[in-house]
Amino acid sequence: MFTIENALIATPDDYSSTKVLITDGRIAGISSQLDTVGTSINADNKLLLPGFVNAHTHSSEMWQRGIMSMFPLELWLAELYDFAPLDIEKVYLSALGTAVETLLSGGTTVVDHLVLIPGKELETIATAVRAYKEVGIRAFVAPLIQDESLAAGIPSGDTKQTHEPYFRSTQATLDIIEEAVKKFHCPEKGINIAVAPTGIQLCSDALFKGCAELSDKYDLCRHSHLLETKAQEKLAKEKYGCTAVEHLERIGYLDYRTSLAHCVHLTDKDIAILAHTKSTVVHNPLSNLRLGSGIAPILKYRQAGVNVSFGCDGASSNDSQDLLEAIKIGSIVHNVTDFDYQHWITPHQSVKMAALGGATGLNMADNNGSLDVGKKADLVLYDLTSLSLLPRTDPIGLLVLGRPVNVVDSAWVNGKQIVKSGNVTTIDVQDLRQELLKHSQWQKSRKSKTAAELEKHYRFVMGL
Structure with missing residues (x-):
């Protein structure tokens, strides 16, 4: 159980800062008047979607x-x-x-x-x-x-x-x-x-x-x-x-x-x-x-x-x-x-x-996909103090039309936090990077035998 405090959420005509209560993996309340219950999460200058x-x-x-x-x-x-x-x-x-x-x-x-x-x-x-x-x-x-x-x-x-x-x-x-x-x-x-x-x-x-x-x-x-x-x-x-x-x-x-x-x-x-x-x-x-x-x-x-x-x-x-x-x-x-x-x-x-x-x-709109009481807490907080989301205008406009870099502050799935302060908490991403490096090599080009076999017919049938 936790409460996200002062999160910026979109309303039909504007934005408002509010509290969001999460209980048993679901959104239990959305209101600036809620009491803080459980762990308090500070969402000042953060957009919740x-x-x-x-x-x-x-x-x-x-x-x-x-x-x-x-x-x-x-x-x-x-x-x-x-x-x-x-x-x-x-x-x-x-x-x-x-x-x-x-x-x-x-x-x-x-x-x-x-x-x-x-x-x-x-x-x-x-x-x-x-x-x-x-x-x-x-x-x-x-x-x-x-x-x-x-x-x-x-x-x-x-x-x-x-x-x-x-x-x-x-x-x-x-x-x-x-x-x-x-x-x-x-x-x-x-x-x-x-x-x-x-x-x-x-x-x-x-x-x-x-x-x-x-x-x-x-x-x-x-x-x-x-x-x-x-x-x-x-x-x-x-x-x-x-x-x-x-x-x-x-x-x-x-x-x-x-x-x-x-x-x-x-x-x-x-x-x-x-x-x-x-x-x-x-x-x-x-x-x-x-x-x-x-x-x-x-x-x-x-x-x-x-x-x-x-x-x-x-x-x-x-x-x-x-x-x-x-x-x-x-x-x-x-x-x-x-x-x-x-x-x-x-x-x-x-x-x-x-x-x-x-x-x-995916046939799960009854439980996911919007900020509504009763829905599962699959949520993301975006850091609106990131340089790529400044200066302040429309947060969603900045997120979609800009080129946001490293802006995800937190993420929850089923109410479990798996990204915190921009870092994945469940696995060691630095170790993953090293493993991806270890299992690969730098290379420039290679020739595909099958593509070469198919290319003549493809060009013919497609009128090239």
């Missing part, structure tokens, strides 16, 4: 950030997998790093679309779960699964393409996910397993349907990439004779528990389907720019009533896990897509998307 959600990332990509070629997604993936770490210790360290970077940029929840080591799938999941538990961040571990080979993700065009069968059967993959649910899914302790086929480009209908059945059986969130690139838009028409969104609705994958990363190339009809099914779009602006995928029509989604949240995406397609950076770019990039400035995203709307929008996409 609900924790944000890093609603889509891939933790193990951390090992390749800064070195990936300037490729579009389909070739970039080939290079990524040619050099993917097949080392459980690296899975652990990169999950720790993802959690810490998310926390120190305002996130208290992370969705890890986790790349699995072949033959060590459950061990990979267990390792990421262990890392997130140690840090104390709320985690949705969403094992990335597919049942088609990488080459199947590129449209055939007018050519005939044959693809090697995937090394693991659809049912064997679903069995692994169900076993992971039984072993690790524990929402009350902050660890959730989500079903997460990678996307229509590498997954059969049987895999999507099997995941939907597991979602219904265990009440799990559903996650996937969707129409990130023009190539995927072409591929969907080849595979289904309709858009990918129409097809996913037809086979029953879309509902209020479904979050879909990217959604760059959707039709107006697709947007209406997402609104109707209450599916969530996860906006990943930095990776969309880095990979040349395009700018998702987020303003259209918002006007249509589609829920939108923010994600960093993996640390080698964005090359960062700075959630504040993703929120800033993801908000202002749309000022060039719609001349009507009344549609542009304000900083206060951005904060709501990052917190409540993220919570809604």
Whole structure:
């Protein structure tokens, strides 16, 4: 039990300094008139916000950030997998790093679309779960699964393409996910397993349907990439004779528990389907720019009533896990897509998307995502005396539109403090830095054999 004193919180028209009482991991009161109960936490000149959600990332990509070629997604993936770490210790360290970077940029929840080591799938999941538990961040571990080979993700065009069968059967993959649910899914302790086929480009209908059945059986969130690139838009028409969104609705994958990363190339009809099914779009602006995928029509989604949240995406397609950076770019990039400035995203709307929008996409808005009595105490205090947040104007405007550096003072998850005075309290971050150094090396470039094999066909089918 503790009381946060003199915290600055946003009101509908302004800001006010108030007390916030936390009891049993939940917000028990918000009022300047509250008595101080339990430990007193001084929040003078600090902004209190609900924790944000890093609603889509891939933790193990951390090992390749800064070195990936300037490729579009389909070739970039080939290079990524040619050099993917097949080392459980690296899975652990990169999950720790993802959690810490998310926390120190305002996130208290992370969705890890986790790349699995072949033959060590459950061990990979267990390792990421262990890392997130140690840090104390709320985690949705969403094992990335597919049942088609990488080459199947590129449209055939007018050519005939044959693809090697995937090394693991659809049912064997679903069995692994169900076993992971039984072993690790524990929402009350902050660890959730989500079903997460990678996307229509590498997954059969049987895999999507099997995941939907597991979602219904265990009440799990559903996650996937969707129409990130023009190539995927072409591929969907080849595979289904309709858009990918129409097809996913037809086979029953879309509902209020479904979050879909990217959604760059959707039709107006697709947007209406997402609104109707209450599916969530996860906006990943930095990776969309880095990979040349395009700018998702987020303003259209918002006007249509589609829920939108923010994600960093993996640390080698964005090359960062700075959630504040993703929120800033993801908000202002749309000022060039719609001349009507009344549609542009304000900083206060951005904060709501990052917190409540993220919570809604994970089916936990009843308990998270806003400063309301009764909700879980997933909270972040920002130090408004930081040089990057001065001089004093609108604190949320400074946070979203500026370039805040080292501004997270404190963070709580379920009422447990895991960041204090700017430092993570649950693990030794200096030791983590040394381990990341020890397990890596400086290098400039490398050649991907698989990317080279796919490049000629990709350029042909995409008209390059």
